[in-house]
Amino acid sequence: MPFIVIGGILAILVYLPSFWVRHVISKYSTELEDIPGTGGELANHLIKRFELEGIRVEETDPMRDHFDPKDKAVRLSPDNYNGKSLTGVAIAAHEVGHAIQFHRQEKIFELRSRYLPTAHYLNQAGVAIMWSFPVIGLVLRSPFAVGMVIALSLLLQLAGAFAYLIILPEEWDASFNKALPILMEGDYVEEHQIPKIRKILKAAALTYFAAALANVLHIGRWLLILRR
Numbered sequence: 001m002p003f004i005v006i007g008g009i010l011a012i013l014v015y016l017p018s019f020w021v022r023h024v025i026s027k028y029s030t031e032l033e034d035i036p037g038t039g040g041e042l043a044n045h046l047i048k049r050f051e052l053e054g055i056r057v058e059e060t061d062p063m064r065d066h067f068d069p070k071d072k073a074v075r076l077s078p079d080n081y082n083g084k085s086l087t088g089v090a091i092a093a094h095e096v097g098h099a100i101q102f103h104r105q106e107k108i109f110e111l112r113s114r115y116l117p118t119a120h121y122l123n124q125a126g127v128a129i130m131w132s133f134p135v136i137g138l139v140l141r142s143p144f145a146v147g148m149v150i151a152l153s154l155l156l157q158l159a160g161a162f163a164y165l166i167i168l169p170e171e172w173d174a175s176f177n178k179a180l181p182i183l184m185e186g187d188y189v190e191e192h193q194i195p196k197i198r199k200i201l202k203a204a205a206l207t208y209f210a211a212a213l214a215n216v217l218h219i220g221r222w223l224l225i226l227r228r
Contacts, residue, residue, distance in 0.1 A: 018210040024203040028086040028196055029079055035189075039088030040081040042188065043074050046096045052103045057081075065091050065204075067098035069113060074099055086193060090179065090200035093188075097178030101170070111170040116208075119163030126156030164212035171208060175201035 037045070043057040059082075060066075060075035067074050074095045080088040101109035130153045179201055183189050189197055 017206060018214050021203045021206055021210045024199050025087055025091075028090075028200055029083065029088070031084055032086065033084075035084035035086070035089060038082055038084050039076050039092035042089055043076065043092040043096050046093065046182065047074070047099065050096075050100055050103070052096075052099050055099050055103065065095055067095045067102065069102050069109075072099075072102075086189065086196050087200055089183065089189060090197050091204055093179035093183050094174050094201060094204040097174030097182075098170075100178050101174060106173075108170050108173050111167050115163045115166045119160045119167070121160075122156045122163060123160030126153045126160065129153040129156065161212040164208045167208050168205070171205040175205040179204075 040057055040059070046052075047055050047057065055072045055074065057074045057076065059078055062077045062079070065075065065077050065080055074092070076088075076092055076095065079085070080091045082088075098109070098112070129149060180198065183197055184194060
């Protein structure tokens, strides 16, 4: 019983950042008449302003806002691309912040290209091994070998979570060294809206961190299943 209680408390603590990120993004996604343009329009404007040649703006799937260095594209979800909201403006500026990092060939942008694919690969590999556990158990028929396979799966998922955390400085730079000064100095938002913009940019910066914690919770769930 104490184990379940402790596990429940840890699960809540791990889930809170992810919940907070989604809450902030949703809270400030309301359409505002005083916003001069949509997130997509702002992104296109900033690309022209900073002369980010070769970079375009595209609409993508919901909750899939990102900058793709391979295709040189700032991609915004439908609500942020078409919407006149604080979330749309802030997320657009954040993703253009990544485009600026890329265009200027800043060292900090290498964190994304170096570790993001690795994080995704490690996590997917770990999950794939775990799902194939019943088949592996039948083939190996050795408790020690099965234990090693389980340990490998969990280590891969932990490594994937850690790789997500390594990217955090790059996300923070895109939000607070790029997007926030741009929005404050360019009069794109009202002064009284800046505290809300800060919250949205913090949520954008912590997206991968929240994903890393969600991976930890995922690993904990696997441990509970295996314990049974």
